[in-house]
Amino acid sequence: MDFGFAAGDEEFRARSREWLAAHVSGAGDRRGWERVLGRDGWIGLGWGEAGYGNRTASLTEQVVWAEEYARSGAPARSGHIGENLLAPTLLAHGSDAQKRRFLPAVAAGEEWWCQGYSEPGAGSDLAGVRTRAERQGDGHYRITGQKIWTSLAHEADWCFVLARTDPDSRRHHGLTFLLVPMDQPELIEVRPIRQLTGTSDFNEVFFDGAVARAEHVVGGAGDGWKVAMSLLGFERGVSTLAQQIGFAEELGRVVRAAVASGAADDPVLRDRLVTLWAELRAMRWNALRTLGGSGDAGAPSVAKLLWAGWHQRLGELAVQVRGAAAGVGPADWTPGTPYALDAAQHLFLFSRADTVYGGSDQIQRTIIAERVLGLPREPKGAV
Template identity: 45%
Template sequence: MHAVGGWRLDGVAPPVLGGAQADLVLLRAATADGSVWLAVDVDGLAVRPHESADPTRPTAEITARGLHVPAARELALDTALVHDLAAVLLAADACGTAARAVETAAEHARTREQFGRPIGQFQGVKHLCADMLVRLEQARALTWDAARARDDEARSLTAALAAATALDTAYTCAKDCIQILGGTGFTWEHHAHLLLRRAVVARQLLGSGDRHRLAALRHAADGVRRGLRLDLPPEADAYRREAREAVAPAAGLDPAAARRVLAPTGYAAPHLPEPYGLGAGPLQQLAVQRELDEAGIGVSGLGIATWVVPSLLAHGTAAQQDEHLGPTLRGERLWCQLFSEPGAGSDLASLRTRAERTEDGRWRINGQKVWTSAAQWAHYGILLARTDPAAPKHKGLTYFLVDMRNTPGIDIRPLKEITGESLFNEVWFDDAILPADAVVGEVDDGWRVARNTLGNERVHMADQVAFDTGLEALIERAGQQDASVRVRIGGLLAEAHALACIGLRTTLLQVSGLEPGAGASVRKLVQTLHQQKLAELTLELLGPEGAVREGPGERAVHGLLMSRCLTIAGGTTQVQLNVVAERLLGLPRD
């Protein structure tokens, strides 16, 4: 309460980190008309150290009994800022806790042997370690952005998102670390329990992730948004001037027409080498993208051709490049990928489609491909077929170009999907004859061609906000929902913003000439599961309206059904977890 020349302070503060070691304590005290922040010397306070649940981070109870605090010790602090700073600092600390848990678990999984092999070779352990890293990368990205947002109007939103994810990540990763360590992790001598204790204390002092997810949703519902914009350095100005003039003819065109206009100039694919692109490095690519965005120019995607073009550039003959690259980059030639088979989905080493050389040097193809998207509309396909049956695993495969419309012996049979649509197909080859020049690269070396990526990879970072249309709709309806649903929406906000932040961090690393890091590898895992959860909640909130095939229910059911392919296409989630564990954490291959 007010006193002559200052304040009279009475009361007990909750557990204060480092309170017994401090000389000066910042305390918030309730007043008749609100609250006040006071800087108080500990000499006038009663300080009782606790036996903290985390022995590495002691806490103390601080009590004031009629203490006079001079008016000069009153601080004009923004309470929200203090809370945000605490959230971000503890989130950063939690990222360190989680990182140590991941390192400890992975090291144990690499070296501990059971049943004659390292436990990290068992898929259950491998996937758990990989999932720990996926959670950590999201927490790191959110905390990084929250630290950058100190002076941004979205400061409180980013702080809440960081705390929501990082505090729970430290807690769950510490628990999972103990699980992987087994009995060793349950001993006092091992440091794993200190990680769990540290994570527990942080959550108890700042609140669990759900509390912060609800706070983030409140900010979002109030209209707060965090836009991510990459500030280009001055050296990008020249690239932007050139791009501004070059892309001007595409202004006002639809994306397909814009591609046709820009492809001959190289500006439809600036990352490609000349004459198909500009041979642009990361900075020039971003400068071009910035000018396209500011001019409102969208360029249609290439679909499967995104992977075809690099392989043709690296391994194709001059004749193959001349025939295919121009029409493909103009969007006039559609492609499909003829890799998967009934017995070889993710495991392409099991391919059985045969390619046999004929007496005149051509190739006879026999076999079946499946899950081939857009085969019924494609002009050409890329085919992996076995040319040496005696060769092991990925050896003995050859990469072919297939004219899908003019090659006798090809039977395309659309497959009806769970949505009722037919986007993918099974494709039968029955003595289909391909010309000798259909081979890309060397015979029996098709796996290397298929896996090819150019050293000058595409870099893309459009200015963006993290929340897409579907998530915005959930935010708009959040006020009508109970707390459990609001928590789920808050979790989706955190995932969406983490994805945007991971994208920005990856781009910054590429522009700096550095490796993209773990974030780029885990992004697909986060993205696909996020889209599935978004589709599920969207349908769930419709109630009985979501049981009928009309109006919003039709769209929501279709979205839910369609989302199931996301964790299958392009490599299943389980295979991707293996890749993350083996390549990023160094766990042994199966």
């Protein structure tokens, strides 16, 4: 298989690089940056449909944009949930009215989204959702329940929520996919979850009778499981390749630190660095191979298993090459006060979650075993 890029792709790369070079230095705050991206049509390249304020791009051009964006040092995207998860779902399952209402705002960088899937008792086992949505006589739904690990909930304007609309239903039956405005201060409470890194990227969200309009049900009442699974399928894509650009930069910092500290003189440690480099190259080829695939049920799970374990091993090596210095704060740190983590410390602590969030390693292996290899299903309640 040819993994190269055509001449047109390289022209697109030059235009992307030129635009990023001219705008990244003045990116400003995150909302302002999203609006700049939207203003110039860089949001929604992969939607496959124009007309919502976005431009469209071929699959290889999307890869080029993702790679150049990662290399440019541009701010981490805050609108990616709306762009890469909600928008493709609306294009596949939404009504024309829903597309007209929500897609232009996403393309313009004006409205941010968060995902209301996981719950304290329904994380990887999403079919165990308990959050309820009751249809009211006035054409609205009232939502009651709790969601957890909700990225950007403290900043999002909207949340797509998987809720149980049939109280007598079980498992994946009777679920509905609802679009819920977050600006309901008396009915929605967001509580940040402090992580090992000291930051709070995730949140708990409590719905206490929050309102969603009936016309904001996607795919029809009771068909939420189909819509939810379709959305999860969109998580695989060109973003995987952009993620690997970031991984390569992190690996480069670890290599430089190993050389500077003399740790690279250790042949065992040097072998681990070379192995990480080779594994990262293999992940890239695998991502390119599966990017335009025909729906291999195991491909996303294989990719998740590959990068999650790889990133954890990199985090472990990042602190190892630093030695004792990796366990202390800055030289000017005052005991008893908080201090900012350096890059190696942050990488080590944050990567501990890689094999859990987005579907644990156990869940990924179960998917591969059951859906790809055809092995017997794991008994419910098995440890």
